[in-house]
Amino acid sequence: MPLCFAPADAQALPLTLLEKEALGAWLEGPGAAHRAWVEAAGFRAGLGEVLPLPGEGGLAGALGGYGDAAARARERFPLAAVAQALPPGDWRIAEGLPEDAAEREALGWLLSGYAFSRYRKASERPERRLVAPPGVDPDRVEMLAEAEALTRDLVNTPAADLGPGALEAAAAALAVRFGASIEVTRGEDLLAENLPLVHAVGRAAAEAPRLIDIRHGDVGPRLTLVGKGVCFDTGGLDLKPAQAMGLMKKDMGGAANVLGLAQIIMAEDWPVRLRVLIPAVENAVSAGAFRPGDILASRKGLTVEVNNTDAEGRLVLADALALACEEGPEMLVSMATLTGAARVAVGPDIAPFFTDDGALAQALSEAGGRWADPVWRLPFHAPYEAMIEPGIADLDNAPQGGFAGAITAALFLRRFAEGAGAYAHFDIYSWQPQAAPGRAKGGLMQGVRALRGALPGSLGL
Known part of the structure; x- marks a missing residue:
């Protein structure tokens, strides 16, 4: 199905949504003719x-069927469960859609039409289009669906076709579309431009590592988005087992999500000076790979002892965060498929985030609830700072013991985010393990709608 609404004047069939407890009353009233x-x-x-x-x-x-409150609470997009079971055609909601859920449910309907068909002949899928319900801004909801489709497509594409160069091309296409500028630093030039951690992680791969830098807008507060662009992660010399490597095409999910958020911001023309930084690398194995025990320099001047080459995401993010802070953005956001510990803590459905800004945290939680984008705040727990200080260098990229892995990774990143007015870090999964209404199995946008709802107020827009 296309990710767009049916025209307002379409000859659409009426769809009556009925909660379980309302069925009896409907059969006694408007539905009496259909009772038998x-x-x-x-x-x-x-x-x-x-x-x-x-x-x-x-x-x-x-x-x-709109079920009962308990059933609706188990689904992110209850209306999408109905949409996918309807006969093909154009539909309009005749009654039963709660006004306060209309935009969220309309988005779920559009997202139920998403399919990733790059590698197989597109099947003739029956279309079930919806006339935008009253009070719903169709342009806004279609724009949100389109941004999510971009994110999902990028995450779903395997590394053979989405290495650092292809990720750069996708970023460049987005920049051109919205009249943004883009600069890319590649290969040995990373060392000349003082981005040593990005270079160290990506230097072993067939494709050169790079730092993608997009800018849009020249007035308003500075908003910088940093996304982890590890296009494939073998684990490096601390090689992952085959089972753990199976989903590593999605290790650039942070980059895919910030590109989706950037698309929303540019499409809505926020009055901000937007900057998007993506360190795009592949963590590969070759004679040039960085090694366990290496001590690496960073852009910020802090040294990092490498105790696990599979903890590479925080390394490339560190240089990008340090670069971002040199111009003092009012808001800095990083997104990354960073730790398995975050998945153990909250599972695949919830996007955990870290921030020291209480007002921003509250706004993110509220916006996530409004837009079916569940997020959960985890703490920058200061007593754990000692866990990321190995003694031989300033920082340890992989503390021993395995406790609080998501928190120690976030604390590591916060060391490089000094200088921003506010900082939020999202440790996302960016993957839907099993198909659900509005969420096809595969790549997923996480935390973006929450950020879209929270950032304007936090930036004073």
Whole structure:
């Protein structure tokens, strides 16, 4: 299905959404004419149930089960469960859609049409288009769906076709589309430009490492987004086992998400000086690979002892964060598929984030709830600072013991984020393990809608 609404004047069939507890009253009132049909079909208004309604000339409409509050709480996009079960055609919501959920549910409907078909012939999927419900801004919701499709496509593309060069090309295409500038520092030039950690992590790969730098807007507060662009992560010389390497095409999920957020910001023309920094590398194995025990210099001047080459994401982010802070942005956000510890803590559905700004944290939580983008604040727990200080160097990239892995990684990054007015770090998964309504199995946008809702207020826009 296309990620767009049906025209407002489309000859759309009516869809009546019914909560379980409202079914009886509907059958006594407006639905009395269909009572026998509904009872014979065994329709109970369970979430995702669909019952086509017959008319004189064929299909007259449909009932969609909206379940009960408990069932809706288990789904991010309850309406999408109905959408995917409807007969093909154009539909409009006749009744039953809560006004305060209309935009979120309309977005879920559009996202239920997403499919990644780059590597196979696109099947003839039946279209189920929705007329934008009253009060819903169709342009805004379509824009959000398009940005998520960009993120999902990037994450779903395997590393053979999305190495550092292809990620650069995707960033350049986005920049050109919105009239943004882009500069890229590659290979040995990273050393000349004092980006040694980005160079160290990516130097063993067939494709040169690079730092992608996009700018858009010349007025307003400075907003800088930093995304981890590790296009494939073998683990380096601390080689991952095969099972752990299977999903490493998604290790550039942080970059994909900040590009999706940047697309939203530029499409909505926020009055900000936007900057997007993406260290794009592949963590590979060759004679030039960095080694366990190496001590690396960073742009900030802090030295880092490498106790695990598989903790490379924080290294490339460190240089990018230090670069970002040199111009003192009012807001700095990093996004990365950084630690397995974050997944153990909150699972794949929730995007944990870290910030010292209480107002920003509250705004993120509220916006995530409004836009079906669950986030959860984890602490920058100061007593754990000692865990990232090895003694032989300023910092340790992989503290021993395994405790508090997401927190120690965030504390490591915060050392390089000094100088920003506010800083938030998201440790995302960017992957949907099993298909769910509105969320196809595969790449996923996480934390972006929460940021879109929270950042304008935090920046005083």
